[in-house]
Amino acid sequence: MNVGVLGIGITKFGERWDQGLRELLLDAQVKSIKDANIEAKDIDALYTGNMGGGALSGQLHIGAMATENLNINKPSSRVEGACASGSLALRAGILAIESGEADIVQVNGVEKMTDVSTEQVTTMLMGAGDEELEGFNGLTFPGLYALLANAYMSKYPKLTRDLLAEVSVKNHFHGARNDYCQFRKEINIDVVKNATMVADPLTLFDCSPITDGAAxxxxxxxxxxxxxxxKVSIIGSGMGTDSLSLARRNTLTAIPAGKIAADAAYASAGIKASEVNFAEVHDCFTIAEIMAVEALGFAKEGEGYKLYKNKDTYFDGKIPINTSGGLKACGHPVGATGVKQAVEATMQLRGEAKGRQVKDAEIGVTHNVGGSGASAAVHVFKRVK
Amino acid sequence: MFRDSSIIRWRAYKDRYMLEGYECSSCGKKYFESKGMCPCGSIEFNEIEFSGVGKIVSFTQIHSGPEAFSEQGKYCVAIIDLAEGARITAQIVDCKFEDLAIGTNVEAVFRKFYKSGEKGAIHYGTKFVPKF
Structure with missing residues (x-):
């Protein structure tokens, strides 16, 4: 597989009360067109990842919004796969090119989350789980990942509370060095451990925030x-799925869909995990990053904690993870996250990640999960020599 | 909102009120509520009634719930392996979070869940209590 990345665009992530769904999307769209040095009419097809437009803004039909924004009449559709919507849109764009249907595609991701109450957002997000089996019982997304965290830490006690907190500390360290990031502030382990409890054992600082943004x-x-x-190519793409509810999974100590996606992406790229220089992974909760590095093959199941003992996952470490700040610090506008990961991977491979640049980066991967692991997509990016 | 539909909940009364489930008529695998196609390829199931006895597989305490559950404050939710073999997600009540552990024995009870707004229906279902 070889699909070129011509341009990237991203809005500032955060509480963007100044802009609505449409304006955020437009901002990112215009930036990527300018960066690619093309014109809107050169685009053959568009795919836009979005999850909550209907529930939070009363706005569906985001595909047509994307073409209306550019005043063009090309094929365009919204792609939804919960928090993996962005990378599923990316995958749809790649497949459109690989099929020969399109020469140039614009892939977008957008989410507008701060116009409504936290309870409304919580309810919308729970639509990514199983409404009948989980939502009905009052489960929330932090609750689902707390169930995974408790099962994992009971089986693998070497992942201590302090090491779990290191995930958040490292992501905030990176976020402080990224100007499109929501929370640009370094923190320490105590901040994570002493923060308000959301769902035991996960505190507010184990959880990604509510964010507006587009990429x-x-x-x-x-x-x-x-x-x-x-200057950058996408050389691999893979996707995996699993049951909507945790109770229907074969395991509670891993996210199997992530491994299925990673194995498929590595196979399509013809590479091994050991060849990867850095990764942007789906740290919607700290425990999810541990499971992500294991799914991507950077550590065996139960041994992900080892990467968090000696700053191996910092931008100048052995295997830098989430140089953007991840979902935790950079923010998690759900439908935009998968595309943001692609933007960060491209910045790294173009040598534009000022202040957090991975040295001599040649291959990077993005790993995006929907729900509590019901969908996952992995993409492999390579610098063009 | 979807949660205000009494019909959605009515369809699940047998599972929720009676703790009924399904057993694959071909391989015997047991399911609580929605079943889909069994990994063995069968789509034939027999209805079974669970005893309501089980063990906690994992659990958490939700401190900040969705709109419909805001009245409940903090509450415990667990994944439970029922004695007959199916796995179920449910609230654990009448206990302190601190007293729960993976492996704790639990038993089903019939309880109120939530009310859909001022004029909406009150929804009921199965929760569990620990048996120490």
Whole structure:
């Protein structure tokens, strides 16, 4: 697989009371078009990841909103896979190019979450789980990941509370060095451990926040990318799925869909986990990052904690994880997150991640999860030599 | 909102009120509520009634719930392995979170869940209590 990345665009993530769903999307769309040095009319198709437009803004039909924004009439659709919506939109864009249907595709992700109450957002997000089997019992998303955390830490007690907190500390360290990030402040372990409890054992600082934001990326066929001088290629894509509810899974100490997606992406790219230089992973909760590095093959199941003992996952460490600040610090506008990860991977491979640049980065992966692991997509990015 | 529909909940009365489930007529695998296609390939199931006895597989205490549960304050939710073999998600009540552990024995009780707004229906279902 070889699909070029022509351009990237991203809005500032955070509480964006100044902008609505449409304006956030437009901002990212215009930025990626400018960065790619193309015109809107050059785009053959658009895919936009979004989860909560209907529930939070009363706005569906986001595909048409994306083309209306650019005043074009090209094929365009919304892609939804809960928190993995962004990377599923990316995958749809890649497949459109690989099929020969399109030469240039714009992939967007957008979410507008701060117009409504936290309870309304919590209810909307729970739609990513199993409404009948889990939502009916009062489960929340932090609750689902707390169930995973308790099961994991009971089986693998070497992942201590302090090491789990290190995930959040490291992501805030990176976030402080990223100017599109929501929370640009370094923290320490005590801040995480002493924060308000959300769902035992997860505190507020184990959880990704509620965020507004949008991201956009312009993809091109291999021939078009060569012609226009693309510096980054997507060489692998994989996706896996699993049951909506945790109770229907075969395990509570891993997210199998993530491993299925990673194995498929590595196979399509023809690479091994050991060749990866950095990764943007789905740390919706601290425990999810531990399970992500294990799914991606950077550690065996139960041994992910080892990477958090000696700053191995910092931008200058052995395997940098979440240089953007991850979902925790950078923010988690759910439908935009998968595309944001692609934007950060591209910045790293183009050498533009000022203050958090991974040295000599050649291969990076993005790992995006929907729900409590019912959907997962992994993509492999490579610097063009 | 979808939660205000009494019909959605009515369809699940047998499972929720009687703790009824399904057993694959081909391989015998047991399910609580929605079943889909069994991994063995069968779509034939027999209805069974669970005894309501089980063990906690994992648990948590929710400190900040969704709109419909805001009246409840803090509450415990667990994944439970029923004695007959199916796995179920349910609240654990009449106990302190601190007293629960993975492996704690629990037993089913019939309880109120929540009310759908001022004029909405009151929803009921199965919760569990620990048996220390």
């Amino acid at each position: 956009s990326i312009i993809l091109a066929s291999e021939a078009k990318a060569k012609e226009l001088g693309s």
